[in-house]
Amino acid sequence: MNVITTSNLSKVYDEGPVPVYAVNGVDLEIKKGEFTAIVGPSGSGKTTLLNIIGGLDKASSGGVKIGSTEIENLSANELIDFRLRNIGFVFQSYNLIPVLTAKENTEFIMLLQNTPKAERDKRVESLLAEVGLEDRMNNRPTELSGGQQQRVAVARALASKPQFILADEPTANLDSKSTANLLDIMLKLNKEEDTTFVFSTHDQRVIDRARRIITLEDGKIISDEKQHVQ
Amino acid sequence: MKLLIKIAWRNIWRNKVRSFVVITAIALGLWAGVFVTAFVQGMMTAKIQSIIEVEVAHLQYHQKEFRDDLKVNLTIPSSAEKLNELEQDERVTAAAGRLVSMAMIGSANKSGSIRVVGINPSKEALVSSLSTQLVDGAYFEGIKRNPVLISERLAEKYKIKVRSKLVLTLQDRDGEITAGAFRVVGLYKTDNNMYDNFNVFVREQDMRKLIKVEEDYHEIAAMLTHQDLAETVASDFQKKYENLEILPWLDLAAGMRIMNEVIGLYLYIIVGIVLLALLFSIVNTMLMAVLERVKELGMLMSIGMNKTRIFGMIMIETIFMCMLGAPLGLLISWGMITYFGEHGINLSGASYEDVGFASTIFPYLENQSYIEVTGMVLIMALLAAIYPALKALRLNPATAIRKI
Ligand SMILES: Nc1ncnc2c1ncn2[C@@H]1O[C@H](COP(=O)(O)OP(=O)(O)OP(=O)(O)O)[C@@H](O)[C@H]1O
Ligand SMILES: [Mg+2]
Numbered sequence: 001m002n003v004i005t006t007s008n009l010s011k012v013y014d015e016g017p018v019p020v021y022a023v024n025g026v027d028l029e030i031k032k033g034e035f036t037a038i039v040g041p042s043g044s045g046k047t048t049l050l051n052i053i054g055g056l057d058k059a060s061s062g063g064v065k066i067g068s069t070e071i072e073n074l075s076a077n078e079l080i081d082f083r084l085r086n087i088g089f090v091f092q093s094y095n096l097i098p099v100l101t102a103k104e105n106t107e108f109i110m111l112l113q114n115t116p117k118a119e120r121d122k123r124v125e126s127l128l129a130e131v132g133l134e135d136r137m138n139n140r141p142t143e144l145s146g147g148q149q150q151r152v153a154v155a156r157a158l159a160s161k162p163q164f165i166l167a168d169e170p171t172a173n174l175d176s177k178s179t180a181n182l183l184d185i186m187l188k189l190n191k192e193e194d195t196t197f198v199f200s201t202h203d204q205r206v207i208d209r210a211r212r213i214i215t216l217e218d219g220k221i222i223s224d225e226k227q228h229v230q
Numbered sequence: 231m232k233l234l235i236k237i238a239w240r241n242i243w244r245n246k247v248r249s250f251v252v253i254t255a256i257a258l259g260l261w262a263g264v265f266v267t268a269f270v271q272g273m274m275t276a277k278i279q280s281i282i283e284v285e286v287a288h289l290q291y292h293q294k295e296f297r298d299d300l301k302v303n304l305t306i307p308s309s310a311e312k313l314n315e316l317e318q319d320e321r322v323t324a325a326a327g328r329l330v331s332m333a334m335i336g337s338a339n340k341s342g343s344i345r346v347v348g349i350n351p352s353k354e355a356l357v358s359s360l361s362t363q364l365v366d367g368a369y370f371e372g373i374k375r376n377p378v379l380i381s382e383r384l385a386e387k388y389k390i391k392v393r394s395k396l397v398l399t400l401q402d403r404d405g406e407i408t409a410g411a412f413r414v415v416g417l418y419k420t421d422n423n424m425y426d427n428f429n430v431f432v433r434e435q436d437m438r439k440l441i442k443v444e445e446d447y448h449e450i451a452a453m454l455t456h457q458d459l460a461e462t463v464a465s466d467f468q469k470k471y472e473n474l475e476i477l478p479w480l481d482l483a484a485g486m487r488i489m490n491e492v493i494g495l496y497l498y499i500i501v502g503i504v505l506l507a508l509l510f511s512i513v514n515t516m517l518m519a520v521l522e523r524v525k526e527l528g529m530l531m532s533i534g535m536n537k538t539r540i541f542g543m544i545m546i547e548t549i550f551m552c553m554l555g556a557p558l559g560l561l562i563s564w565g566m567i568t569y570f571g572e573h574g575i576n577l578s579g580a581s582y583e584d585v586g587f588a589s590t591i592f593p594y595l596e597n598q599s600y601i602e603v604t605g606m607v608l609i610m611a612l613l614a615a616i617y618p619a620l621k622a623l624r625l626n627p628a629t630a631i632r633k634i
Contacts, residue, residue, distance in 0.1 A: 047632065056532055057628035077536060084534025091532075091631060094525045099240035111233045112534055160534070 002065070003164050003196050004030040004053055009062035011048050011219070022048040023059070024219035030164070030198060035190045037210035038200040045219040046200035047168050053198070054087055054166045055079050067163055084112055088157025090167035090199075095153035096141040102128060102152045103137040109159045127155040131185050147178025151185060158189070164196035171203055183209050187229075234539060238546035245519070249551060252515045256555025256611060257562065259508035263501045263603045264563035268593035270497055272571070274490070275594055276421075278457070278479075283359040284420045286482040287451035289464045294475045296448060300332050300345070303403045305446035306474060316452050316467075321459050324356035327447030329437045333400040335380075335430065337388040344384070345429050346398055348437030357451045360418060360431065367392035367416030376436050377415035381426035385417050392417060398430070402442040410440045421589065501603065505610045512614035516548055520618045527622055528630020541619045548615030552608055560604060567593045 011023040022045045030036055038046045051057035053064055055071045064071050066086055074082055083089075096105045103124055110120045128134050131151035133144075141149050150170055157165045171179040183206060189195040199206075207213060208229075215223040242249045282288060291312065293304035306312065309327050316325035329348030334341055351370040355361040361369045365382050378396065390396060392414050399409040412432060420426055438444060454463055460478035468476040480487045520527070527540060574590040 051628045051631070054532070056631060080531065080534055080536045083532065084536075089529075089533050091529060094529055097237065097526065097530070099237060099244060104236075108233070109533065112539070156533075 002029045003032050005065040007063050010060050012060045021219045032196055033194040034196055035211040036198045037207055037213050039207055040216035044216040050166055050168050055083050086163045088162035088165035090153045090157050090170045092169045092172045098141050101138045101140050105152055106155045106159050109156055127158055131155045147174050150182050167199035169200055171206055234543045234546055238543050241547055242550055248515055252551045253555040255511040256552055257559035259504050260559025260607045261563045262504045266500050267497055267599055268567045268595035272591050272593040274493055280421050281483045282479050286479050287357045288454040288460045289452050289478050290482055291450040292475045302441050305448055309446040321454050321463050323453045325452040326353040326357045328449040330448045331400050333398045336397045337390050340388050347431050348434045349431055350434050357453050363418040363420055364416045365419045370415055373413050373415045376412040378412035379416050379431040382417045382419045383426045408440050509610050509614045513617055516618035520622045524630050527625055528627045531627040532631055537623050540622050544619035544622055545615050552611040567595055
């Protein structure tokens with residue numbers, strides 16, 4: 001079953017002198033358990049595409065279906081709630097609430113979902129253990145390294161049991177060791193829990209480890225290939 | 231909700247300087263509002279106190295039209311009975327009759343127009359504080375024949391001292407001009423310069439001889455157990471004696487009723503200005519707090535924090551700051567009002583006495599007013615939080631996130 005389906009998706013910015021087609025007629029299907037990298041030069045439309053898929057931005061034309069929901073039919077409030085329950089987000093930075101600890105940040109999503117306390121406690125511990133941060137649970141973001149912060153963000157994204165995780169350049173601010181470490185965790189989650197990941201990246205080392213690579217140029221998909229990794 | 235409270239509370243301490251500014255602004259605003267109110271109320275209370283004690287007592291009887299031009303023959307019929315009746319009323323603590331007439335005062339140097347009040351010194355002492363306002367001489371003691379009590383100001387003006395002689399010229403009940411020589415027995419001084427310039431006191435019996443009024447009074451003044459009773463008691467007796475004019479203190483002192491209202495309005499305006507300043511400072515800082523956190527708010531909206539919660543979070547932050555600032559402001563105000571309420575604030579440089587106000591103000595505030603001002607400040611703070619909170623809601627997560 002498709003987790004994400006887009007049909008003839010376009011986004012035009014026409015405030016400037018010439019209209020910019022940030023996304024131009026994208027047809028895309030992503031299935032459960034895929035590990036997909038969106039790549040392409042700067043300005044090719046990666047962020048725009050991810051934002052539309054994640055329901056953060058509206059398409060100019062075409063549609064996005066998440067599972068069986070056409071998200072363009074949702075009201076603003078329904079959309080927020082839909083994101084809360086169906087999509088895990090990891091951004092390049094500013095992922096965490098600075099005044100909350102790693103544990104509280106992870107718990108945050110579940111509190112928004114009104115998950116009972118017992119379940120929250122259990123899940124927070126296992127999630128932070130999965131991203132290897134069981135000993136940093138009570139540290140605030142400023143007391144964590146960039147890589148550790150991104151791992152908390154992954155744990156937080158997973159906490160809502162989303163259909164997939166969307167990550168726009170999650171490793172852009174990380175050194176190579178932290179990048180490798182974050183990729184290890186993402187791949188492990190993908191393999192063991194069948195978590196679906198869609199992420200954009202510029203980093204060749206990240207691209208090398210993706211299972212599916214979609215290349216954008218001027219808002220269009222110019223290649224879509226699978227590769228085998230260990 | 232618990233979560234929002236936790237985040238909001240911790241957010242306050244993120245930018246300590248800014249929060250401190252808001253908390254201080256709230257405390258200062260509250261302090262300014264409360265203190266100004268207390269100051270003006272203290273001033274008004276003192277003014278009312280002095281008007282009641284020195285000038286008009288709680289209520290007065292006159293013959294209708296007497297107050298217009300103090301006609302000598304407009305005396306109150308059966309004054310003695312009416313005085314007696316008043317003294318029997320349990321709401322009345324004391325009552326006294328007075329003779330009142332316009333007169334010319336003349337000393338060796340100068341003459342001028344004043345008002346002579348003929349009193350029974352011991353009874354008068356029960357309805358006015360005249361006997362306690364002496365700065366020199368004695369209260370109708372030590373001079374046997376025709377003693378007169380004048381103000382210190384008048385004494386200066388006419389260059390006379392205690393025991394000096396002066397002449398009072400008035401009209402008797404037949405319209406004849408008559409004059410009497412009096413000797414100054416004492417000098418008094420009140421907070422009201424105008425009153426001082428205008429009133430001299432003689433003994434009732436001395437005045438009766440001059441104006442040929444053998445019985446009855448021009449004015450009956452009474453003190454009550456409480457000043458708030460004045461309007462009811464006055465109207466009770468007014469109904470009984472329709473031919474007389476029986477008025478409570480609020481209507482006796484010129485402009486008192488209007489002043490009471492105008493000052494109330496004036497207070498609202500001052501407190502309003504203070505609150506407006508407070509409003510702007512809170513809007514400003516909370517707006518900064520929102521704009522500075524655009525990325526974070528964008529992230530929160532992206533991951534699924536809905537608008538109600540975002541709005542709530544910003545409002546709770548403001549409420550917390552109010553809850554820190556308000557008690558602080560109240561505490562400072564309460565401390566200052568208590569201190570100055572006892573020691574007074576000396577304003578003798580500001581010539582308040584020329585317009586009839588005491589030169590030392592004892593700020594005073596009823597508990598009710600503390601609650602009112604606090605309520606207004608809190609409402610203002612909430613109003614101030616709405617705009618920044620709405621601003622936060624208008625953020626578009628996609629745009630906010632792009633800045634990341
Ligand atoms: N708000 C906007 N208004 C106008 N044009 C925009 C806006 N946002 C993006 N664009 C344009 O849309 C195109 C795609 O931008 P997008 O950010 O999606 O690219 P990207 O592939 O994510 O680039 P990068 O690798 O630098 O992050 C660019 O040409 C960009 O200039
Ligand atoms: Mg981008």
